[in-house]
Amino acid sequence: MPMTNAFYAQSGGVTAVINASACGVIETARKHADRIGNVFAGRDGILGALTEDLIDTSKESDDAIAALRVTPSGAFGSCRYKLKSLDTHRREYERLIAVFKAHDIGIFFYNGGGDSADTCFKVSQLSAAMGYPLVAIHVPKTVDNDLPITDCCPGFGSVAKYVAVSALEASFDVRSMKKTSTKVFVLEVMGRHAGWIAAAGGLITEHGIPVVILFPEIEFDPAAFIARVAAMVKEHGYCTVVVSEGCHYPDGRFLAEQGTRDAFGHAQLGGAAPVVASMIQEKLGLKLHWAVADYLQRAARHIASATDVKQAYALGERAVELALDGRNAVMPTIERIADEPYAWRIGVADLANVANVEKFMPRDFISADGFGITDACRRYLAPLIEGEDYPSYAKGLPVYATLKNAAVEKRLPAFHVG
Amino acid sequence: MPMTNAFYAQSGGVTAVINASACGVIETARKHADRIGNVFAGRDGILGALTEDLIDTSKESDDAIAALRVTPSGAFGSCRYKLKSLDTHRREYERLIAVFKAHDIGIFFYNGGGDSADTCFKVSQLSAAMGYPLVAIHVPKTVDNDLPITDCCPGFGSVAKYVAVSALEASFDVRSMKKTSTKVFVLEVMGRHAGWIAAAGGLITEHGIPVVILFPEIEFDPAAFIARVAAMVKEHGYCTVVVSEGCHYPDGRFLAEQGTRDAFGHAQLGGAAPVVASMIQEKLGLKLHWAVADYLQRAARHIASATDVKQAYALGERAVELALDGRNAVMPTIERIADEPYAWRIGVADLANVANVEKFMPRDFISADGFGITDACRRYLAPLIEGEDYPSYAKGLPVYATLKNAAVEKRLPAFHVG
Numbered sequence: 001m002p003m004t005n006a007f008y009a010q011s012g013g014v015t016a017v018i019n020a021s022a023c024g025v026i027e028t029a030r031k032h033a034d035r036i037g038n039v040f041a042g043r044d045g046i047l048g049a050l051t052e053d054l055i056d057t058s059k060e061s062d063d064a065i066a067a068l069r070v071t072p073s074g075a076f077g078s079c080r081y082k083l084k085s086l087d088t089h090r091r092e093y094e095r096l097i098a099v100f101k102a103h104d105i106g107i108f109f110y111n112g113g114g115d116s117a118d119t120c121f122k123v124s125q126l127s128a129a130m131g132y133p134l135v136a137i138h139v140p141k142t143v144d145n146d147l148p149i150t151d152c153c154p155g156f157g158s159v160a161k162y163v164a165v166s167a168l169e170a171s172f173d174v175r176s177m178k179k180t181s182t183k184v185f186v187l188e189v190m191g192r193h194a195g196w197i198a199a200a201g202g203l204i205t206e207h208g209i210p211v212v213i214l215f216p217e218i219e220f221d222p223a224a225f226i227a228r229v230a231a232m233v234k235e236h237g238y239c240t241v242v243v244s245e246g247c248h249y250p251d252g253r254f255l256a257e258q259g260t261r262d263a264f265g266h267a268q269l270g271g272a273a274p275v276v277a278s279m280i281q282e283k284l285g286l287k288l289h290w291a292v293a294d295y296l297q298r299a300a301r302h303i304a305s306a307t308d309v310k311q312a313y314a315l316g317e318r319a320v321e322l323a324l325d326g327r328n329a330v331m332p333t334i335e336r337i338a339d340e341p342y343a344w345r346i347g348v349a350d351l352a353n354v355a356n357v358e359k360f361m362p363r364d365f366i367s368a369d370g371f372g373i374t375d376a377c378r379r380y381l382a383p384l385i386e387g388e389d390y391p392s393y394a395k396g397l398p399v400y401a402t403l404k405n406a407a408v409e410k411r412l413p414a415f416h417v418g
Numbered sequence: 419m420p421m422t423n424a425f426y427a428q429s430g431g432v433t434a435v436i437n438a439s440a441c442g443v444i445e446t447a448r449k450h451a452d453r454i455g456n457v458f459a460g461r462d463g464i465l466g467a468l469t470e471d472l473i474d475t476s477k478e479s480d481d482a483i484a485a486l487r488v489t490p491s492g493a494f495g496s497c498r499y500k501l502k503s504l505d506t507h508r509r510e511y512e513r514l515i516a517v518f519k520a521h522d523i524g525i526f527f528y529n530g531g532g533d534s535a536d537t538c539f540k541v542s543q544l545s546a547a548m549g550y551p552l553v554a555i556h557v558p559k560t561v562d563n564d565l566p567i568t569d570c571c572p573g574f575g576s577v578a579k580y581v582a583v584s585a586l587e588a589s590f591d592v593r594s595m596k597k598t599s600t601k602v603f604v605l606e607v608m609g610r611h612a613g614w615i616a617a618a619g620g621l622i623t624e625h626g627i628p629v630v631i632l633f634p635e636i637e638f639d640p641a642a643f644i645a646r647v648a649a650m651v652k653e654h655g656y657c658t659v660v661v662s663e664g665c666h667y668p669d670g671r672f673l674a675e676q677g678t679r680d681a682f683g684h685a686q687l688g689g690a691a692p693v694v695a696s697m698i699q700e701k702l703g704l705k706l707h708w709a710v711a712d713y714l715q716r717a718a719r720h721i722a723s724a725t726d727v728k729q730a731y732a733l734g735e736r737a738v739e740l741a742l743d744g745r746n747a748v749m750p751t752i753e754r755i756a757d758e759p760y761a762w763r764i765g766v767a768d769l770a771n772v773a774n775v776e777k778f779m780p781r782d783f784i785s786a787d788g789f790g791i792t793d794a795c796r797r798y799l800a801p802l803i804e805g806e807d808y809p810s811y812a813k814g815l816p817v818y819a820t821l822k823n824a825a826v827e828k829r830l831p832a833f834h835v836g
Contacts, residue, residue, distance in 0.1 A: 014594050016587075044597035072587050074594035081598055161814055168815060169434075169490050169717035176432050176492035179462035180499055185713060206813075208820065271692055273710075292691075294709035295603060299587035302721055305814065385814030395624075396579055396723065396803030397586060402626065 003035060004106030006323070008057075009042035009049060011112025011119075011141075014074040015155030016162075016301040017312035018141045019401075021111050022075060023068040024316025025139070026057055030065075035324060040103060040408055044077035046110070046119065050092060050417050052099050054408035067401035069313060070391040072301035075403050078112075081417075083119045086126060093126045095415050100127075100134060102411040107135045107323045111316075113142035113153075117331060118355035124329040137319045138331040138351055141312075143298045145196035148357040149349040150333035152384055154315060155298065157308030160200035161385035162300040163189050163242070166293065167201045171209040171240045174289070178238040184229060184280055184288040185240045188256075188273035190297060191216060192246040195361045197297070201242030202373035203381055210239040211372065214276070216246030217361050218370040220255060225276075226283045228371050233286060241280075243272045302398055306387025311344070318346045342383030421453055422524030424741070426475075427460030427467060429530025429537075429559075432492040433573030434580075434719040435730035436559045437819075439529050440493060441486035442734025443557070444475055448483075453742060458521060458826055462495035464528070464537065468510060468835050470517050472826035485819035487731060488809040490719035493821050496530075499835075501537045504544060511544045513833050518545075518552060520829040525553045525741045529734075531560035531571075535749060536773035542747040555737045556749040556769055559730075561716045563614035566775040567767040568751035570802055572733060573716065575726030578618035579803035580718040581607050581660070584711065585619045589627040589658045592707075596656040602647060602698055602706035603658045606674075606691035608715060609634060610664040613779045615715070619660030620791035621799055628657040629790065632694070634664030635779050636788040638673060643694075644701045646789050651704060659698075661690045720816055724805025729762070736764045760801030 008025050010018055022041075029036040041055040042048030048055070055076050057065070068075055083092055100108065110120040117138045124136035140147050145156035167187055174185045191197040195215035205211050210232040214220065232239035248254045256272040273290040280288055311334055318332040329351045337343035365377035373381075391398040426443050428436055440459075447454040459473040460466030466473070473494050475483070486493055501510055518526065528538040535556045542554035558565050563574035585605055592603045609615040613633035623629050628650040632638060650657035666672045674690040691708040698706055729752055736750040747769045755761035783795035791799075809816040 010594075013599075014591055047597060071590070073590035077594050077597055079595070079598040164815055165720050166714045166718070168818070169719060170713040172489070172491035172818060173432055173713045173717040176428075176495050177497070179465060179495055180497040181431075182713075187714075203815065207815070207818075271689070271708075271710075274689055274692070289712050290689075290710065291712035291714050292689075292708065292710045293714070294707050295588040295591045295600075296584045296605075296709050296711070296714075299591040300584070301587060302583050382813055387814070388808070388811055390806070390808070393806055395800055396805070397582055397621065397625070400586070400590060400625075 003037055005037045005104045006039045006107035006109060007042065007049060007100060007105045008039055008109040009045045009111065010074040010076055010078040011045050011110060011116035012078060012080060013143065013298065014078050015141060015143050015298050016072040016158040016304045017154050017309050018111060019068040019071045019073065019075045020309050020312035021139050021141060021154060021316035023065060024313040025109055025320055026065050028317045028320035032320065032324060036107065037104070040105065041076040043405065045079035045081065046083065047079045047081055047417060049096050049099050050415055052410045052412050052415065054103065056406045056408045059406040060403055064401055064403055069309065070301065071400040072299045075401065076405060082115045083122065086122055093123060096123055097127055097130055097132050098412060101132060103408065106133055109137050109139055109319055111139040111141050113144065114147060114356060114358060117351055121329055121351035121355045124351065135323045135326060135328045137323050138354065139315055139319045140331055140333065143197065144191055144194050146194045146358045148354060148359050151336040151344065152334050154308060154312035156196060157305035157384035158300065159190070159197050159297050160381060161305040162297045162303050163197055163200040164203045164385055165303055167240055167242060168204045168207055168209065170291070171204060174238045174240065181287060182289050183233050183238050183286040186273045186277045186288060186290040187240065187242050188271060188292045189242060189244060191244040193358060193360065195244050198242050198244035199361060199365065199373050199377055200381060200385070203378065210236040212239060212241045213371055213373065214241065214243040214247040215361065215366060216244050216248065217366065219250040220247050222279060226280065229280055230284055241276060243276050245272055247272055301391060304389050305385045306389040307384055309389045314346055322348065339379045339383065342386060421455055423455045423522045424457045424525035424527060425460065425467060425518060425523045426457055426527040427463045427529065428492040428494055428496040429463050429528060429534035430496060430498060431561065431716065432496050433559055433561050433716050434490040434576040434722045435572050435727050436529060437486040437489045437491070437493050438727050438730035439557050439559060439572060439734035441483060442731040443527055443738055444483050446735045446738035450738065450742060454525065458523065459494040461823065463497035463499065464501065465497045465499055465835060467514050467517050468833055470828045470830050470833065472521065474824045474826045477824040478821055482819055482821055487727065488719065489818040490717045493819065494823060500533045501540065504540055511541060514541055515545055515548055515550050516830060519550060521826065524551055527555050527557055527737055529557040529559050531562065532565060532774065532776060535769055539747055539769035539773045542769065553741045553744060553746045555741050556772065557733055557737045558749055558751065561615065562609055562612055564612045564776045566772055566777050569754040569762065570752050572726060572730035574614060575723035575802035576718065577608065577615050577715050578799060579723040580715045580721050581615055581618040582621045582803055583721055585658055585660060586622045586625055586627065588709070589622060592656045592658065599705060600707050601651050601656050601704040604691045604695045604706060604708040605658065605660050606689060606710040607660060607662060609662040611776060611778070613662050616660050616662035617779060617783065617791050617795055618799060621796065628654040630657060630659045631789055631791065632659065632661040632665040633779065633784060634662050634666065635784065637668040638665050640697060644698065647698055648702055659694060661694050663690055665690055719809060722807050723803045724807040725802055727807040732764055740766065757797045757801065760804060
């Protein structure tokens, strides 16, 4: 590959470690300054490529780029914008190629989940069809852990650690108050379709905590659930419920969307936890508390998994090496070698096999009754939350990087997105 | 004081550092084994004293007691049980004295908030009246930070740190998604009457984050609030709202209790965050997310403030020293010597001046518009979240202590509480 510039964009919901992947990409590219000129980043993700709103990462010091490794969120901005089919929206794909061409970009790094893997794949196809030499590499990222082929997804291990630590701490709290106060604590976690994040709550049963998990993969059965909670409280005096935002009834209706209204009849924004809590209170009359972690869980860099941070960085690093090897339309992956002691290496997947495939919890990771995890699941999850990787602190708060994000001068006419 | 046993009980809602105070009490008592025989702990707080359900802490190893310093929750159990007036419930106070007498207990350490300070004071009065020699010492604890005289309360600094760190991380998340996704993030925090915890969210404005705070001390004005959020989003493209659970309308009605019902007409358990979120969505049509931290915030030992841990321990330690000095009906306090560099020492307050006094945010700690904090407030808060004090981890999770909590043999007839 001749000397070329690279383009890097962050896609979809951000995580505690997506910037660690960015750090891996940029630091590795800087080591190969003889072959990669500049890394341009998309401002607000792929939108920045479409609107030619590029960020000049060469204006950031080595220290600033190194600080990305410990900074949560998307340092260049991300977006929820899925490029549609090549047939109906060919204009957008052609615009991407035009922008790449205008800025001598021969490498496209797209850091995201399933949708961005799909986009990355289509861009590689089109560039080949148009005769524009481009190497398109997808860097995996998603807290949902739902990408195929890779053993796990960067972002997930840190959310899993946050959920396990938080559930453990709150459970200790409830345990100490159970005599006269709260008997049930309900924690709502992310995972619209896959229950990986909720499963992490099951790791605390090894600490003697009674936990009931509600997975998206298991249709919600109110009577069975209430019976399970009642049995746990009878045996232990308290219990913790971890409910996935994707938990739903057999007809597909989410618990979080059961038409809650305030006294004036206004629709209330959902939340599975308050619904579950109300149900327990009504059926069992137990005092309870509930929490909704929402963004706190995916942004919690302060309690990131060291394993996750390492993998996120390594995937960014390998993405650059793959590009330098001319490997087009691929995604570096995590390959598990052993559970304990945990060992892993970086593999490579063809994007053709990644795009549009969602990976759910295997049924044998969920206990027979549907409310817990199995030992197989524990063996899978345990290494992913292993290790701490603390940011430094100043005045009591983590030192997180805010980049300059200097704009690259535009060379093309404006483009209207959408 | 002749050789005597001591009794220690945890009261009310537990915190990330109340066990650090227990650690301070027990370790210091063990250093004075010539004067303090055993420290008995109340199982489930003061209820354990009434029912003569005492825990023999001498059965715990030095390592187990040392581990309390890093363990959140109440290691001996706590309870929400307020002893009522001496006039109407003299029987309960007399029972306490009887249990103390039966187990040669001459020192009473009560670790809690305003209510327990009141109980502690009454017990000291009654024991004097009954001629039973007892030294009653209150050890302050409350995440609400609402005790008088002491500059701050153990438990508060760690919640404040949790809220500031979490709000910072989630704000970074929203900032990176604002172009196409979430514009407003709402975080609900504790504080039924006092806005100290919500105020901690204001510390992140120094990191360039636009924050709107809703305090219990300021009557909720929907129009002014919506205008403030709209202005923030217009200027910054996003903003973070920190709402105290105690936020209420001028008529006293809590936002969290505005009669939310599900589609079937069942009352839903409250939450101020979803109410605020719905309001913003309805008035401004902005995409938003909300989180309710609930117990996660007060249990979050993993991100405890080192200052808070140190003070919690020191207050427990000084409580024992005060007892050995025969100082009855007092509470060790934190006295601030300087803001920066922060310096503090332990003072002593008479319980007569502590009981039944609640400390709210001074008006000059809240900005003129009622939605933020002032520099004076920042100077007050900043040192309280200073420093990290990490637990050790095994298999990705914090190592928290679960004690044996061996029972002391009962010597008295059973007692019916209530």
